[in-house]
């Protein structure tokens with residue numbers, strides 16, 4: 520039975536991870552921002568909702584709910600940013616760039632920093648949810664500056680973490696969930712949440728098959744940075 524912390528877990532892929540690990544018999548700490556409606560509906564005593572906007576420091580009262588050791592951290596919370604041309608070369612603003620960067624790249628790093636003692640005690644795996652849109656090699660269509668840059672930064676952050684934390688027996692992987700039907704894609708993805716989660720959790724279980732900080736898709740394919 521593992522202690523698992525998942526951010527952005529009241530909907531979408533985050534909620535899918537929660538359901539998967541609860542079904543497996545693990546204990547889950549699941550973060551939400553506003554109301555924990557979907558998490559409460561799960562009616563599981565193994566599910567511990569934690570109120571946390573990942574761009575803010577965690578309140579002391581919520582911090583006390585976290586387990587002494589964490590075995591798996593999934594940095595899942597993320598935002599895409601503007602969708603209607605707001606991320607084009609002509610339109611993208613400093614405000615937009617910084618907002619997406621703060622949520623998608625800075626927050627996962629600071630979260631690991633703040634949880635380090637717990638992660639070390641748990642000899643944890645850290646899974647950072649990036650996107651293929653953060654792959655420089657895969658970028659042939661351009662645009663989407665804020666989201667691409669932030670997810671790309673999360674890849675290099677994952678690689679540095681993997682190197683820095685190896686001696687603490689902490690393993691790090693960077694994930695691409697596929698194009699999934701969630702609110703982020705307005706339900707227009709190619710695959711459903713269950714398919715993505717089945718693949719991602721298998722990749723996490725088999726992390727030793729990949730190099731430290733590797734960027735891996737839900738189907739096990741390694742994505743070049």
Ligand SMILES: NC(=O)c1ccc[n+]([C@@H]2O[C@H](COP(=O)([O-])OP(=O)(O)OC[C@H]3O[C@@H](n4cnc5c(N)ncnc54)[C@H](OP(=O)(O)O)[C@@H]3O)[C@@H](O)[C@H]2O)c1
Pocket residue numbers: 526527528529530531532533551552553571572573574595596597598599622648649650651695696697698699700701702703704708
């Ligand atoms: N869906 C895809 O096709 C796809 C593809 C590539 C990568 N991804 C990545 O996969 C992850 C999950 O995406 P999704 O498709 O499940 O998206 P989603 O349905 O939009 O869910 C995003 C989650 O992140 C949370 N979140 C956003 N900003 C936050 C903040 N400041 N603090 C705490 N939580 C915050 C949201 O919480 P609220 O409910 O409070 O808003 C929500 O739980 C994201 O990192 C996304 O970039 C998704």
